[in-house]
Amino acid sequence: MEKVSEVRCFDGWQLRYKHRAASLNCVMHFSVYLPPHAETQRVPVLYWLSGLTCTDENFVTKAGAQRYAAEHGIAIVAPDTSPRGDNVPDDPEGAYDFGLGAGFYVNATQPPWSSYYRMYDYIVDELPALVAEHLPVDAGRESVFGHSMGGHGALTIALKNPGRFRSVSAFAPICAPTQCPWGEKAFTGYLGNNREDWQAYDAVELITAGARLPPLKVDQGRSDNFLAEQLHADRLIQACKAKGIAADIQYRDDYDHSYFFIASFIGEHIAFHSAALSAQ
Numbered sequence: 001m002e003k004v005s006e007v008r009c010f011d012g013w014q015l016r017y018k019h020r021a022a023s024l025n026c027v028m029h030f031s032v033y034l035p036p037h038a039e040t041q042r043v044p045v046l047y048w049l050s051g052l053t054c055t056d057e058n059f060v061t062k063a064g065a066q067r068y069a070a071e072h073g074i075a076i077v078a079p080d081t082s083p084r085g086d087n088v089p090d091d092p093e094g095a096y097d098f099g100l101g102a103g104f105y106v107n108a109t110q111p112p113w114s115s116y117y118r119m120y121d122y123i124v125d126e127l128p129a130l131v132a133e134h135l136p137v138d139a140g141r142e143s144v145f146g147h148s149m150g151g152h153g154a155l156t157i158a159l160k161n162p163g164r165f166r167s168v169s170a171f172a173p174i175c176a177p178t179q180c181p182w183g184e185k186a187f188t189g190y191l192g193n194n195r196e197d198w199q200a201y202d203a204v205e206l207i208t209a210g211a212r213l214p215p216l217k218v219d220q221g222r223s224d225n226f227l228a229e230q231l232h233a234d235r236l237i238q239a240c241k242a243k244g245i246a247a248d249i250q251y252r253d254d255y256d257h258s259y260f261f262i263a264s265f266i267g268e269h270i271a272f273h274s275a276a277l278s279a280q
């Protein structure tokens with residue numbers, strides 16, 4: 001992989017890399033924050049999955065996470081949200097909720113998407129292997145968090161890999177993508193018309209089917225324009241309750257879907273992950 005930028009930040013480094021991604025059949029960029037502790041030791045690593053329309057840079061420039069990552073001695077890896085490049089197919093109408101910037105963290109099975117859109121494999125296998133090979137992280141101490149489409153990604157990746165992640169958290173996640181317009185459009189395109197195939201990437205369905213979760217924290221703004229139609233936090237609360245899963249899922253009055261909301265609670269999320277990542 002090739003470093004494309006480095007900036008000093010809270011005595012650590014905000015870094016950006018590019019590399020050829022075999023799982024996505026294209027060149028990808030990702031960002032990494034390394035805390036000061038990484039100069040002398042391997043540090044735990046937290047993967048941030050962004051939402052629709054984002055690249056790896058939205059989180060880096062808007063969430064204000066670096067101060068907290070530096071305090072807790074945690075690296076944060078922020079990947080892009082889809083394969084990229086002139087050859088990569090996009091939504092035929094250029095819509096923001098499918099194709100470029102909207103990979104939904106699944107492995108597409110339908111052509112032409114299946115030749116590039118394998119974001120699940122990229123996030124679960126290829127990127128962590130690359131990070132562990134080249135950066136001073138402790139690959140045995142990993143957690144995952146994300147926003148909206150990325151919150152869906154974080155939840156489903158934690159659910160599908162029991163024992164791998166120490167903790168999972170999400171801001172305004174798409175909790176039941178098989179039951180909302182964003183998810184129905186994306187899953188029809190990437191996975192085909194058989195709705196049974198979609199369930200493997202639906203957090204509420206996976207929890208209801210008995211999948212295990214590490215400690216879970218979710219924040220959801222009550223003034224989020226997408227809450228009623230797309231996100232369905234109540235269904236996540238109900239699914240956890242039905243399975244006796246003790247999750248910290250909170251509604252936040254007046255907060256919307258934006259990075260202002262994320263920046264307001266990012267410190268609490270990183271402290272939550274730090275507790276799990278530092279436990280023996």
Ligand SMILES: N[C@@H](CCC(=O)N[C@@H](CSC=O)C(=O)NCC(=O)O)C(=O)O
Nearest residue numbers: 051052053054058096147148149150259
């Ligand atoms: N049409 C809107 C919707 C895009 C949007 O709100 N994107 C969110 C994530 S939504 C779910 O995955 C986002 O994080 N945007 C980037 C940002 O920096 O705020 C639009 O295009 O605005």
